[in-house]
Amino acid sequence: xxxxxxxxxxxxxxxxxxxxxxxxxxxxxxxxxxxxxxxxxxxxxxxxxxxxxxxxxxxxxxxxxxxxxxxxxxxxxxxxxxxxxxxxxxxxxxxxxxxxxxxxxxxxxxxxxxxxxxxxxxxxxxxxxxxxxxxxxxxxxxxxxxxxxxxxxxxxxxxxxxxxxxxxxxxxxxxxxxxxxxxxxxxxxxxxxxxxxxxxxxxxxxxxxxxxxxxxxxxxxxxxxxxxxxxxxxxxxxxxxxxxxxxxxxxxxxxxxxxxxxxxxxxxxxxxxxxxxxxxxxxxxxxxxxxxxxxxxxxxxxxxxxxxxxxxxxxxxxxxxxxxxxxxxxxxxxxxxxxxxxxxxxxxxxxxxxxxx
Amino acid sequence: xxxxxxxxxxxxxxxxxxxxxxxxxxxxxxxxxxxxxxxxxxxxxxxxxxxxxxxxxxxxxxxxxxxxxxxxxxxxxxxxxxxxxxxxxxxxxxxxxxxxxxxxxxxxxxxxxxxxxxxxxxxxxxxxxxxxxxxxxxxxxxxxxxxxxxxxxxxxxxxxxxxxxxxxxxxxxxxxxxxxxxxxxxxxxxxxxxxxxxxxxxxxxxxxxxxxxxxxxxxxxxxxxxxxxxxxxxxxxxxxxxxxxxxxxxxxxxxxxxxxxxxxxxxxxxxxxxxxxxxxxxxxxxxxxxxxxxxxxxxxxxxxxxxxxxxxxxxxxxxxxxxxxxxxxxxx
Numbered sequence: 017x018x019x020x021x022x023x024x025x026x027x028x029x030x031x032x033x034x035x036x037x038x039x040x041x042x043x044x045x046x047x048x049x050x051x052x053x054x055x056x057x058x059x060x061x062x063x064x065x066x067x068x069x070x071x072x073x074x075x076x077x078x079x080x081x082x083x084x085x086x087x088x089x090x091x092x093x094x095x096x097x098x099x100x101x102x103x104x105x106x107x108x109x110x111x112x113x114x115x116x117x118x119x120x121x122x123x124x125x126x127x128x129x130x131x132x133x134x135x136x137x138x139x140x141x142x143x144x145x146x147x148x149x150x151x152x153x154x155x156x157x158x159x160x161x162x163x164x165x166x167x168x169x170x171x172x173x174x175x176x177x178x179x180x181x182x183x184x185x186x187x188x189x190x191x192x193x194x195x196x197x198x199x200x201x202x203x204x205x206x207x208x209x210x211x212x213x214x215x216x217x218x219x220x221x222x223x224x225x226x227x228x229x230x231x232x233x234x235x236x237x238x239x240x241x242x243x244x245x246x247x248x249x250x251x252x253x254x255x256x257x258x259x260x261x262x263x264x265x266x267x268x269x270x271x272x273x274x275x276x277x278x279x280x281x282x283x284x285x286x287x288x289x290x291x292x293x294x295x296x297x298x299x300x301x302x303x304x305x306x307x308x309x310x311x312x313x314x315x316x317x318x319x320x321x322x323x324x325x326x327x328x329x330x331x332x333x334x335x336x337x338x339x340x341x342x343x344x345x346x347x348x349x350x351x352x353x354x355x356x357x358x359x360x361x362x363x364x365x366x367x368x369x370x371x372x373x
Numbered sequence: 374x375x376x377x378x379x380x381x382x383x384x385x386x387x388x389x390x391x392x393x394x395x396x397x398x399x400x401x402x403x404x405x406x407x408x409x410x411x412x413x414x415x416x417x418x419x420x421x422x423x424x425x426x427x428x429x430x431x432x433x434x435x436x437x438x439x440x441x442x443x444x445x446x447x448x449x450x451x452x453x454x455x456x457x458x459x460x461x462x463x464x465x466x467x468x469x470x471x472x473x474x475x476x477x478x479x480x481x482x483x484x485x486x487x488x489x490x491x492x493x494x495x496x497x498x499x500x501x502x503x504x505x506x507x508x509x510x511x512x513x514x515x516x517x518x519x520x521x522x523x524x525x526x527x528x529x530x531x532x533x534x535x536x537x538x539x540x541x542x543x544x545x546x547x548x549x550x551x552x553x554x555x556x557x558x559x560x561x562x563x564x565x566x567x568x569x570x571x572x573x574x575x576x577x578x579x580x581x582x583x584x585x586x587x588x589x590x591x592x593x594x595x596x597x598x599x600x601x602x603x604x605x606x607x608x609x610x611x612x613x614x615x616x617x618x619x620x621x622x623x624x625x626x627x628x629x630x631x632x633x634x635x636x637x638x639x640x641x642x643x644x645x646x647x648x649x650x651x652x653x654x655x656x657x658x659x660x661x662x663x664x665x666x667x668x669x670x671x672x673x674x675x676x677x678x679x680x681x682x683x684x685x686x687x688x689x690x691x692x693x694x695x696x697x698x699x700x701x702x703x704x705x
Contacts (some may be wrong), residue, residue, distance in 0.1 A: 056452065115645055115681030115683035115685050115686055116389060116684055116685060117392060117683065118386065118680070118682065118683055119386065119387075119472065119680050119681075120472060121403075121444075121464060121467075121472060121473035121474065122399075122401065122402075122403065122405065122406050122446055123392065123395055123399060123400070123405070124400055124401055126393055128683070130645040130646075132645075169471075170471065172643075172644050172645040172646070173644065174644065174645055174646035200566065211471075214466070214469075214471060215469070254500065273384055349703035
C-alpha cells in the first residue's frame with residue numbers, strides 16, 4: 017500500500033517527476049495573533065469570543081496562503097487555532113481536566129491534563145479548522161492530528177487500568193474524528209505520535225491504535241504517521257506493518273546519522289523525510305536541501321518520496337520558517353528537473369539503494 | 374507498635390508564581406539553568422518558595438520536612454551540575470520520563486567543591502524546629518546520571534562521587550533523617566561486582582550522616598542480587614516503590630529480610646489521582662502482612678519525586694500522607 021498520491025499532484029506541475037512537498041503542521045504564529053490570544057485571556061480586556069474567532073480566521077487564512085505562495089503541494093494552516101498538541105485535544109475530549117503546569121525541563125512547563133473520567137467524544141476537534149482551511153486554500157489540505165498513544169502517554173491517567181487501555185479508548189475517538197474529517201472532504205491525514213520515539217517498546221500498542229483509527233476509513237484517504245526525535249532502529253522495520261501509507265520522520269536534525277536504519281530493510285511505504293532542521297534559525301540553502309533530498313532517494317524511488325521539514329516549525333522566527341519552505345520547494349523542483357533530464361540516476365530498492373549524480 | 378512517619382523524597386513542584394518569576398529572572402534555555410552563583414533576586418525567589426513549602430508541609434502535618442529542592446533544575450544530577458569541576462552539556466532524558474536535565478560531565482577532581490545542598494538545608498533549618506529531612510541522590514544514581522571524563526575507571530568514579538557526597542553530608546546542619554534516592558539501582562541495575570560497590574558507596578555516605586538514613590529505590594523493584602548487597606549497607610531503612618512493583622519487592626523482603634525500619638512508596642508521585650488516607654494505610658498494612666513483620670518505623674512516602682505533579686494535587690497528596698499517619702495513631 018503506497019497510497020493514493022497522484023491526487024495531490026497539481027495540474028500545472030512543471031515536471032514529469034513529482035516529489036510531494038508538504039509541511040508537518042505547526043508554523044510560527046503572527047505576533048498580532050499571539051497578542052489577540054493574550055487579550056482574549058485577559059478578563060479586563062474588551063476582547064470577546066467574536067474578536068478571537070476573527071483573529072483565528074485571519075491567521076489561518078494568512079498562513080494557508082503563505083504556504084501556497086511558498087509553492088508547497090499540500091498545505092495546512094500552520095495550526096493557528098491550536099495552542100499545544102495535547103492540550104488542544106484534551107480541552108475537547110470529555111473526561112479530561114486540567115490542574116496546572118508541570119515541569120518538562122528547566123523553566124519549561126506543560127499544562128499536562130488528567131483523565132479524570134471515562135473519555136468521550138465531546139465537541140468537534142478539527143472539522144471546523146479543516147473546512148475553513150479547505151475553503152480558503154487552492155491546494156489540497158493535510159490535517160495533522162495528535163495520535164492516541166501520545167494523548168495517553170502525555171496525560172495523567174486516573175481512570176483506566178493501564179495506559180494501553182486509555183490509548184485504545186482514545187484511538188476510537190480519533191477514528192470518530194477522522195471519519196468526520198473525511199466526511200468533510202479531507203483526503204490527507206497525518207497522525208502525530210512523538211511519544212512513540214520515547215517509549216519504542218510500545219510500538220505494538222501504537223500499531224493496535226492505528227488499526228482502530230483506520231477502521232472504515234476509505235482507501236483513497238492518504239494516512240501518514242509522524243514520529244520524531246528518537247532512536248528509529250528500535251521501531252523500524254516493525255512500523256512498516258502499520259496500516260498507513262507514509263512515515264514522516266525527522267532526520268536533518270541528526271544530520272542523517274540514522275539514515276542507514278532505513279536502508280538495512282527495504283522501505284516498503286512512502287517516505288516523508290525531514291530535509292529541514294526545525295530547530296536551527298538559519299535558512300538552509302537550496303543546494304544543501306538538494307543534497308538532503310538525494311539522501312531520501314537512497315531509501316525510496318522518487319514516486320514514494322515526500323519532502324518536508326523535520327517537525328513543526330512553530331518555534332522559528334516567521335521569516336526563517338518562510339525562507340525554509342521556499343528553499344525546500346525550489347530544491348524539490350530542481351531535483352525533479354534533474355530526474356526528468358536523466359542527470360540523476362536513482363536506484364533505491366532496499367539494501368541496494370544508492371544515489372549517483 | 375509500628376510508628377508511621379509521613380514524609381516525601383523531596384524535589385517538589387515549584388509554586389506557580391515561582392515558575393513564572395524564576396522563568397522571567399533566569400530564562401528558558403539550558404544555559405539559563407542553575408549554576409550556583411545566582412543573583413540576589415533569584416536567591417530571594419527561591420528563599421520565599423522554600424519558606425512557603427516548609428509551611429505547607431508543616432500545615433499538612435508531615436512528620437518530616439524537606440527544603441523542597443527547588444533549585445535542583447537538573448533533578449538528581451543537581452549536586453554535580455553546580456560543581457566547579459563539572460561541565461553541564463546537552464539536555465538528556467531523565468530516566469524514562471518526558472523530562473530532561475543537563476548532562477553533567479566530570480572533568481576534574483570532585484573533592485574540592487561542595488556545600489551547595491548543605492547551604493539550602495541550612496536556610497530551611499531556620500524555619501524547622503524538628504523533623505528536618507535531608508535529600509541527596511545516592512552515589513550509584515548520581516554516578517549513573519553523570520559522565521566521567523576525569524577518573525577513567527567506574528569503581529574509582531563511584532568512590533569519588535561517594536566521597537563528594539560524604540563531604541556534603543559533613544556540612545549538613547542537624548537533620549533527623551537523610552533520604553538517599555537511588556532510582557538507578559532499579560532503572561539501570563548494577564552488574565556483578567558493581568552491585569557490591571554500589572552498596573559500599575551507599576554505606577560510606579550513610580555512615581557519615583548523624584541521622585536516620587533511608588536508601589530509597591523507585592520505578593520498580595530492585596533486582597534480587599543488588600538487593601542482597603544493599604542489605605549489607607549500614608542504612609536504617611530501605612525504601613521501596615509499592616506503586617510500581619509490590620510483588621517483587623515483597624519477594625525480596627521475604628527472601629532476604631529488610632532493616633528494622635522500612636520506607637514504603639505508597640503514594641504515586643507521577644499521577645494526579647489522590648490516594649485516600651485509608652488507601653495509604655491499607656497499603657502499609659498489606660506490606661506488613663505480606664512480609665509478616667511489625668516494623669519499628671514505617672516511613673510512608675510518595676514513591677518518586679513529586680515535581681511531576683501540578684501544585685494542587687501535590688498538596689493534596691501531602692495531606693493524605695499526613696492523615697494516613699494520623700489514622701494509625703488514632704487506632705493505637
